Amino acid sequence: MTQTQVGEAINVPQRTYAYYEAGQRVIPPHILRALADLYHVSVDYLLERTDNPETSH
Secondary structure (H helix, E strand, O other): OOHHHHHHHHOOOHHHHHHHHHOOOOOOHHHHHHHHHHHOOOHHHHOOOOOOOOOOO
8 A cells, every 4th residue: 555545544644644654753643443344453563562463352
């Protein structure tokens, strides 16, 4: 997916998503949840707290 596509899917502008991706801005919890939902993984997986991408629900 492009940054524009991901941004649209999680309801943020492409530029904002690019800042998150580059580590130039902290990703707020509600955006982490949206990304986890988009990719069907757990937030812990996105935060590299686990190697298991499975969600808890």
